[in-house]
Amino acid sequence: MSEVENIQTTAAPLVRMAEIEGRGRALVASQPLRAGQIVLRDSPIIVYSALPLKQPPPSQQQQQLHSSNYYYCSNCFKILQPWTTAAASVVSCPAYSASPGLGGGYPHDAHALFCNPNCRSLALASSHSPWVCEALTRLSDCPSLLLHQERQVQARFLIAAYNLAVVSASDFRTLLSLQGDSPAQPEDAALFLHSVISSLCPPPQSSAVFGFSLGLTASLLAKDKLNAFGLMEPFAQDRERSVRAYGIYPNASFFNHDCLPNASRFDYVDAAAERNTDIIVRVIHDVPLGREICLSYFPVNQNYSDRQRRLREDYGFTCECDRCKVEANWSDLEEEEDGDEEAMDEDWDENMANKDIEDACGVTEDNDFPHAYFFLRYMCNRKNCWGTLAPLPPSDSNPSCIMECNVCGSLKNEEEEEAIEGSLEAGVVLENPFSLSLIGLGIRGG
Ligand SMILES: C[S@@+](CC[C@H](N)C(=O)[O-])C[C@H]1O[C@@H](n2cnc3c(N)ncnc32)[C@H](O)[C@@H]1O
Structure with missing residues (x-):
């Protein structure tokens, strides 16, 4: 085992890297961890927009995207205020001649806006170099690329990655060290994008140290697919x-997946603080020394067959976690019953609700649904949220009773919920030591 460099700014790293057979590199607890403890704060080596290259004119924005979320700074990715005098500091890329705000809104075709001149200066010296600016302009006028939204976002990644090779060789080496290899036969995306970039905007000579080849393009795309974290728009029901x-986060990329994770990751992109694109990983309950720390690569409400398919297709492995072992059996039964795999999603809540809640809390011994406690306690009950709850960091080693959702951001005070709900539910479940979680998360009744 080797310690992960820079993984913690504190003197004693809380996690270290381990090689685990069948799982590759992994992060394990290097000391006993308390619920809510921050095990990693990680800064990205690349951040790139998830928007298509060619943005629709304002008249169509409403249908395609939530318009208030449409504009954000191309350096810090914080949302830009709607155009008012309060947003007067917003500036565009120098290559774009019009001034933001003219005509009552931001220019919909400016490919880079910045929340202030400082953000622009930072970007011009790094992520928005003259080559990136020129490349994005040319790509956004490429008709064959504009037919594929996903390819446009992949093109943004490739431009950011090839630019990284020029502006930071060490970060580019880190990117190359992440999981994800070029397949023997390059996939369609790599063939198409490599040919478009070669003809329209080949990377500058200064990136020659790493080269520019179809193999490298394919390998970069594979790394992006396995390691990119999405920074999400604010939740709305x-x-x-x-x-x-x-x-792309150099250290967080070593977290393996578990369908019942013991950690969850938070981001606060629109926070006023600096390093707003960092991700922060907190353990959701106590974790013993040496135990692997895992995230779930997608919301935990997905059913067994969807999870397995996604992990196989997108991440190339078969999940054999405890939850999958259990659900493999009841999923088969249910699929036989209704003969419709798709129906599992809708049935999922019902499956949970129908399981005996006492079993869920370990009161009786039935291994049919041993992980129900996880959902009752750690899954957000806000409609359409499906986020994971983790306690706020402990103070002076005292655990916090405030749980934070990593999707909708709600804070739930377990003690207050118990007091309020307890009076409503008196006598029904309060004898159960876990009742506050059951009530607070609204699982009862499905
Ligand atoms: C983001 S990387 C995680 C770090 C990776 N293990 C490494 O060595 O760099 C994702 C890849 O890790 C592996 N992986 C993640 N979770 C796994 C699991 N539960 N079982 C087996 N392999 C897993 C898969 O190869 C997956 O594509």
Whole structure:
């Protein structure tokens, strides 16, 4: 085992890297961890926009995206205030001649806006170099690319990655060290994007040390697919949550997946603080020394077959976690019963609700649903949220009773919820030591 460099700014790292057979590199607890403890704060080596290259004119924005979320700074990725005099500090990339705000709004076709001149200066010296600016301009006028939204976002990643090779060789080496190899036969995306970039905007000569080849393009795309974290738009109950930007995080990339994770990651992109694109990983309950720390690569409410398919197709492995071992059996039964795999999603809540709550809390010994406690305690009960709850960091080793959701951001005070709900539910479940979680998370009744 080797210690992960820079993984903690404190003197004693809380996690270290281990090589685990069948799972590759992993992060394990290097000391006993308390619920809520921050095990990693990580800064991205690349952040790139999740928006298509060619943005629709304002008249169509409403249909395609939530318009208030549409504009953000191309350096720090904080949302830009709607155009008012309060947003007067917003500046565009120098290559774009019009001034933001003219005509009552931001220019919809400016490919880079910055929340202030400082952000612009930082970007011009790094992520928005003259080559990136020129490349994005050319790519956004490429008709064959504009047909594929996903390819446009991949193109943004490739431009950011090839630019990284020029502006920071060491960060580019780190990127190359992450999981993800070029497949023997390059996939369509790599063939297409490499040819478009070669013809329209080949990387500058200064990146020659790493070269520019189809193999490298394919390998970079593979690394992006396995390691990128989505920085999400704020949660809203009435619409699907979208990704604002993707980031590649050099240390967080070593977290393996578990369908019942013991840690969850938080981001605070619109926070006023600096390093707003960092991700912060906290353990959701106590973790013993030596135990692997895992995240879930997607919301924990997904059913067994969807999870397995996604992990196989997107991440190339078969999940054999405790939850999958259990659900493999009841999933088969349910699929036989209704003969419709798709119906599992809708049935999932019902499955949970129908399981005996006493079993869930370990009161009786039934291994049919041993992990129900996880959902009752650590899954957010806000409609359409499906986030994971983790306690706030402990203070002076005292655990916090405030749980924070990593998707909608709500804070739940377990003690207050117990007091309020307890009076409503008196006699029903309060004898159960876990009742406050059951009530607070609203699982009862499905
Ligand atoms: C983001 S990387 C995690 C770090 C990776 N293990 C490494 O060595 O760099 C994702 C990859 O890790 C592996 N992985 C993650 N979770 C796993 C699990 N539960 N079982 C087996 N392999 C896993 C898969 O190869 C997956 O594509």
